[in-house]
Every structure is written in C-alpha cells, then in structure tokens.
Amino acid sequence: MEIKVMNKVLAANDAWAQENRARLAKSGILMVNLIGSPGAGKTALLEATLEHFRAKLTVGVIEGDIATTRDAERIAKKGVPVCQINTGTACHLDANLVNGAILEISGTTKFDIIFVENIGNLVCPAEFDIGEHAKIAVLSVTEGDDKIEKYPLLFSQARALVITKMALHPYTNFDLQVAQAAFRKLNPLAPIFKVDSLKGDGLEPWVEFLSSMRRDALK
C-alpha cells in the first residue's frame, strides 16, 4: 500500500523557527545568521562589525561551536552581551537551541540586532531555519573561489556574500571574477561585500547593508 504524505521533515525545527521569528518581530530585532567554514573569519568579521555599531545600535551575539567558549570570550571583550552554545556533536545550530540562547541573552536588554555565528561548516547550517531574517555566507579568499559551486545550497540561500581576508588576496589564486560569476548563477540579486576585518577595509557598505536590513525588519 502506498501512503502519500508530503509533510515537511524538519517540521519540529520549523515550528521553533516560527516562534523565534515571532519573538524577534515583536521586539523589533533583526537576527542575522553568519555561515562559513571554520577559519573563514566569521568571528573577526563580527568583531570588526561590532566596532562599527558601538554606541549606535544595541547588539547581541549568539556563538555556536562544537566545543570551547573562545569565540564568546573574544566577543565579550567588545563589551557585547554574548551567549555561547556548545553543541557537543551537532554540526549545526537548530531553532530550538537558538530559542534558548535568545531568551538567555535578552534579559532586560532591548536589542537592535542579534548576530548568530553558526558552527563552522558550509553544509549542515544551510539546511536549518533558525528563524533568522537573513543567512549571510562568509567566504575567505584563502579557501578558494571554487567553494561557491561546491556548496550551492548555502550560496543560493544567502542574502549576501561577504568575501573576507582581502588583504591576503594578492598572495592567493582566488579569482574574484570567477567567484562573482559562480555566485551570480546561484543567486542573481544578493550583494557581495569584499572586506578585510583586521585592517577594517571595505566594512562601510556591509554595515550600511545591515542597517538597511534592520530598517526593513522594523517595517
């Protein structure tokens, strides 16, 4: 006997994601989900971004890692509320974990933006809706321009691509035109930002993009 079902497999996760979305909407918070490989420069990008928002917007950070609180310690040095999630074995953050983290860091603080730094991984985090407004793909020039075509789900879903470690670009064979063309095939509309977080280069357009997403989220 055949039974036709056609139900979403990650329905339980999606229900939590909806709850997160509703909570964020009610409080007028933009939530951004940063996804990239281990070592792509997600934490460094966050540190540089937090500097830009200092004294302008109230920002919170949720850090996802298999183990250690190193990223949370780095973020805490910036004077920003941060919650570290250690997944132990899981290769991605799910909406339920993020729900707990939002509650933990919120307290009485009224955030404008919550950044979620997902587990370093180009595959699994892309499969899970955590209730964010936007997934952002973070790719460093040292990883190679072929990664966009190799991991198409993330790059097709991303609301923006941030290419990091641009100061190292002259020392790599990363072809910006190849990367851009590969990204455009999967994602014709999303903007591409080229930054160097340590030097602080190219951050203004990225920060302005975040600010405009925040304004849209409030509408």
Place this chain on the structure above:
Amino acid sequence: MHEISIVEGLIDLIEKQKEKHHFSRVLEIRIACGVYNCVSEENLDFCLKTVAQGTYLETAAIKVHRLPERWSCKACRQEFPKEVKGDDLCCPQCGSSNVVPLLNSEIYLDKLEVE
C-alpha cells in the same frame, strides 16, 4: 551529522501515519527535496538502519527524489524549469534576463510504501 536530525523528523512523521493507517512494516520511504539540499540517500539509509533495528522500520529503504529547479521571471512572472533556461539566464516567454531562482530548500516526506 545533520542526517540524524532528518531521520528523527522522518520517524516522527511516520509514527503519525502509523496511528492513522495501522501498517506493520514500512518498505520504502520516499523523500522529496530541492536539487541543492545536502541530503544523501546512502547516509540517510545508514542512519535509519542504525536507529530502526528491531522495529517496523528496519525493512524500510530510503529513496531521495530531487524536485526540479525552477526559476521565475520578474518581468512577466512566468515560472519555468531550469532546463529551459540554459546558460543565458533568460526567460523562455519574454526573453528578459531579470530572472531569479525559486528557492526550494525544504525536505519533505513524500510518500511511504507500507504493508
């Protein structure tokens, strides 16, 4: 590793179907997802075999069906499959190059073969 989360979701859905249809064995589980979903038939099958030993699910084989990629034209609102588009990124109806992919990132339990 995310295959375990997917298998857990599948088992929840199949349990609900079992309450309704009272079958004793599942022979095939067909999953439908987008072309870019990182869902491997072999890995899912292995995960299911591991967790379903000794249950009504141990006879089940997982099959993954990829839903065709579809694009949408922002000029004339026509939707069309990727095959028609080719490399030139143009709408087959009006020729506009203002076309965007329709994201299909969901994973569905499509149907079950049971007895």
